[in-house]
Amino acid sequence: MLCPVCISGKNIVDWMRAACVYDDASRDIMLPFKHAGALRFQKLMSKAMINLVRDVNDIDVVIPVPLSFWRLAKRGYNQATLLARPIAKHLNATLDIDSVRRIHRRDMGHLNAAARRKNIRGVFHVQRPDLIKGKVILLVDDVFTTGATFYELRRTLKKAGAKEVRAVVFCRTVKAI
Numbered sequence: 001m002l003c004p005v006c007i008s009g010k011n012i013v014d015w016m017r018a019a020c021v022y023d024d025a026s027r028d029i030m031l032p033f034k035h036a037g038a039l040r041f042q043k044l045m046s047k048a049m050i051n052l053v054r055d056v057n058d059i060d061v062v063i064p065v066p067l068s069f070w071r072l073a074k075r076g077y078n079q080a081t082l083l084a085r086p087i088a089k090h091l092n093a094t095l096d097i098d099s100v101r102r103i104h105r106r107d108m109g110h111l112n113a114a115a116r117r118k119n120i121r122g123v124f125h126v127q128r129p130d131l132i133k134g135k136v137i138l139l140v141d142d143v144f145t146t147g148a149t150f151y152e153l154r155r156t157l158k159k160a161g162a163k164e165v166r167a168v169v170f171c172r173t174v175k176a177i
Helices: 004-008 024-035 039-053 069-075 079-091 113-120 148-159
Strands: 015-021 061-064 100-102 124-126 136-144 164-172
Touching: 015 024, 015 039, 024 039, 024 136, 024 164, 039 079, 039 136, 039 164, 061 079, 079 136, 100 148, 113 148, 124 148, 136 148, 148 164
Parallel strands: 015 164, 061 136, 136 164
Antiparallel strands: 100 124
């Protein structure tokens, strides 16, 4: 099923798949996993995401959406990396946690779409363009909200020479049409 954004042709990435819609049930899994160390949800979430890409065979590199060093130190783990490891293994693709770095900016959880786009602009930097150039990249994260993060990551990776930038997430917000 295509979402309204995909139908409109205003895609944030070359393609994206989500295991579920962001609702009360998915929120009760995703938020404790992301913010409260409820790592017991990792297997459930990554299995649901693997199911979405089980027939994909052209991914070269899997990149979890990076956290800034400050946020990683504060949280103690990158939830996207925990989800990306089994996905990369399933796809027999390289898991790359070093090529893209993120500069710390304030948390975007309570910002509207315009403020998120402004806040995220320029925060990603490719450290190893030789590992990105000509590759099909799969970005992995727990949630897709406004698309600002994925848009900025795609822009940065395409500038570094990525052939395609795709994404898989556990849940995503969807606006009614």
